[in-house]
Amino acid sequence: MDRQGTTIGFIGFGNMASAMADGWIVTGAVPADHMVACANRYEALVERTAARGMRACHDAAEVVEAADLVIVAIKPHLIEGVLAPLAAALAEKPVLSVAAGWDCARYGALVPGIRCLCTVPNTPVAIGEGVIAAERAHTLTEEERALVQELLEALGTVVEVETRLLSVAGTVGGCGPAFIAMAIEALGDAAVKYGIPRADAYRMVSQMVAGTAKLQLATGQHPGAMKDAVCSPGGTTIRGVAALERAGLRSAFIQAVDAIEG
Structure with missing residues (x-):
């Protein structure tokens, strides 16, 4: 997988997802037109994505279909309701989570066979100066893990931690x-x-x-x-x-x- 040819899809486009998108754009790591996103308020989403050169999607299913790498960036309590209906489609795509409180095992219980990595970034990723806590345990393939690592390093410093330390990190x-x-x-x-x-x-x-x-x-x-x-x-x-x-x-x-x- 090549980062320049990868389409990234955000399920949720709040402050953290926006910061990540901005970081990839400002560092040149990912072209803006290779990113799509969905959010609750579609009209506001269209304005925010258009300003960045991204594409707005109507729902999470559209994001999953369009993306090569799916980023889960919705509130933790919404994840089960949003992702469970998309389990079959998600099992075919690598997933990067930025939701606090969710680890790889929890995603695996929700979406059997999911290939994922769980992280907790901070807002300075918007200028490529962030710190991203990443769960050491993951279910990505070697190629997918290398791609995600490259993408995250464009946003700042990646610190791998054991699952039990992901929350405090x-x-x-x-x-x-x-x-x-x-x-x-x-x-x-x-x-x-x-x-x-x-x-x-x-x-x-x-x-x-x-x-x-x-x-x-x-x-x-x-x-x-x-x-x-x-x-x-x-x-x-x-x-x-x-x-x-x-x-x-x-x-x-x-x-x-x-x-x-x-």
Whole structure:
């Protein structure tokens, strides 16, 4: 299978599916006219797909018929009702799931013989800078797995995890952007408080976050060592770090994950 000749079909075209489509378009990994999608509100779907150069389908059956690779991107509680009637057709196509809470075994029970891989991406896939948690267990053929891996790598970093860890990996990667966006907003507010224009504040903070993350990825340094490198004895940064410790910053992030996984 060749990615440039593969037609990708989205069952559901909400925020995550849209982000994936945008990522493939912006990176040139998949031509827009090789992607189709269906959604509940057809009129709105037509507008959103046309803006990208994609084709709108009336229902999931039309998507499955048109696609070489089917992406399940609907709400988890809708999957059984939407996919069960299409079991025979789906068993003939590779399936990539981006629905939280569903793993390969669960799909296999719903659609016997299904060839699938379950993932949890995050919204930065829209610019090819995402992280995609992927279940290590899958039922794709070797050729299909290679194609899907290539497609996902065009959207960002793929991290394979055991089935039991897919949920928490999806939580950290998928929900994390909301947590970091809150931190960006808060630091931006602090900059505005002291007179920096808001647009400049957000630009500075976002670049700082991006640069720090890229530095960690490039060097493999422990985050604690990176923090220590900025904290001079008796200096300004260590006073800020102490204030964050008093406010329970680390505990707050851990509790956020606990609130979702618990």
